[in-house]
Amino acid sequence: MLDVLYVGPYRQNDEWGYTSKALATLLSSQEDVNLVLRPVWFASQGEAQDIENIEQYENGELSTKDILIQHGLPSFINYNGDFKKNIAVLAVDGRIDNTGWLYNLNQMDQIVVCSESEKKLLEESGVESSKIAAFPFPPFFLTASCHILDLNLSGTSFYTVGSLDTKSGLLETLTAFLSTFNIGQAVNLIVACPNAEQVQAKVKELKDSLGIYKQGSYYPNIMVINSDKLEVVNYLHHAADFFIDVSYNAIPSQNLLRSIARGSIPIVPDTVNLFDDNPFAVGTYEEVCVYPDRPVANLWCGESTWSKPIMNSLREKMIEATLQGESVEIAMQRLLSFKSRLFTGHNAAVKEILCLR
Numbered sequence: 001m002l003d004v005l006y007v008g009p010y011r012q013n014d015e016w017g018y019t020s021k022a023l024a025t026l027l028s029s030q031e032d033v034n035l036v037l038r039p040v041w042f043a044s045q046g047e048a049q050d051i052e053n054i055e056q057y058e059n060g061e062l063s064t065k066d067i068l069i070q071h072g073l074p075s076f077i078n079y080n081g082d083f084k085k086n087i088a089v090l091a092v093d094g095r096i097d098n099t100g101w102l103y104n105l106n107q108m109d110q111i112v113v114c115s116e117s118e119k120k121l122l123e124e125s126g127v128e129s130s131k132i133a134a135f136p137f138p139p140f141f142l143t144a145s146c147h148i149l150d151l152n153l154s155g156t157s158f159y160t161v162g163s164l165d166t167k168s169g170l171l172e173t174l175t176a177f178l179s180t181f182n183i184g185q186a187v188n189l190i191v192a193c194p195n196a197e198q199v200q201a202k203v204k205e206l207k208d209s210l211g212i213y214k215q216g217s218y219y220p221n222i223m224v225i226n227s228d229k230l231e232v233v234n235y236l237h238h239a240a241d242f243f244i245d246v247s248y249n250a251i252p253s254q255n256l257l258r259s260i261a262r263g264s265i266p267i268v269p270d271t272v273n274l275f276d277d278n279p280f281a282v283g284t285y286e287e288v289c290v291y292p293d294r295p296v297a298n299l300w301c302g303e304s305t306w307s308k309p310i311m312n313s314l315r316e317k318m319i320e321a322t323l324q325g326e327s328v329e330i331a332m333q334r335l336l337s338f339k340s341r342l343f344t345g346h347n348a349a350v351k352e353i354l355c356l357r
Contacts, residue, residue, distance in 0.1 A: 155186025
């Protein structure tokens with residue numbers, strides 16, 4: 001029996017928390033593993049009171065100190081010599097060589113990330129390549145929680161989840177949509193966000209700046225929902241057609257995986273390689289990072305670059321979506337083929353990481 005202590009943010013109600021819950025559940029399903037869980041918090045968005053089948057593992061005890069898995073921000077992860085193996089689980093969307101995190105990370109026995117793009121960022125930052133293991137996408141946390149919204153979604157519906165944070169890609173999404181369609185076309189864009197008033201003001205500003213029409217009412221319909229909560233976005237996954245996430249240095253998210261699980265076609269950067277030959281992969285380009293409000297000193301600084309969406313490529317994908325032609329058929333085939341991997345795609349990788357085979 002292998003003793004595994006997993007320390008992670010599985011009680012958070014956010015992207016970190018959902019991925020952590022999924023990973024903890026995956027660990028609990030491994031044979032010959034004595035799993036013990038301990039929570040940490042990196043945000044104050046509310047604690048998940050119900051963590052379903054994994055809560056029982058918070059009451060466990062270790063017989064031996066075999067493996068310590070720490071899931072979270074690199075600044076909170078430290079090597080512990082009492083354990084035979086130390087594993088760090090990270091989410092990174094930029095180079096980290098200027099942050100002071102490298103020393104701690106290179107002390108670890110293994111570092112796990114949830115995409116090949118994250119592995120590349122760590123390698124470019126100076127993390128030892130042999131230590132890095134990359135899942136093809138994050139462990140998937142599915143929930144049926146859904147809040148039905150009263151929306152008129154006739155025609156083709158695009159939707160996105162985000163904020164006006166520079167690297168969210170929302171500005172590019174709004175601009176591409178407004179400059180591609182008009183009110184006479186049967187298209188909608190739904191934005192789920194925690195700051196609807198600010199986003200609505202930005203939409204008005206963009207209409208004035210684009211200057212395509214004299215009246216703002218001639219632009220295509222954008223619905224801004226003042227919530228990015230799980231149950232709201234779950235409804236959009238079910239009711240709308242195309243999920244857009246063109247955030248800078250995009251990595252696969254729980255929202256992306258849920259959109260696929262519920263049959264929505266994702267429009268994402270070509271750096272997010274969930275399946276080959278995705279006809280709705282948006283072209284990207286590299287540009288120097290300009291980001292004044294960084295939460296960590298030297299993270300996303302001008303010595304690094306962003307992978308950003310090409311606006312015309314995003315516009316082309318939106319037009320292709322409205323045509324409902326061969327591209328949509330191909331995307332649905334790719335999506336259906338990938339869905340089977342959502343719940344089984346990590347078992348072999350987890351066994352390898354834990355050295356169970």
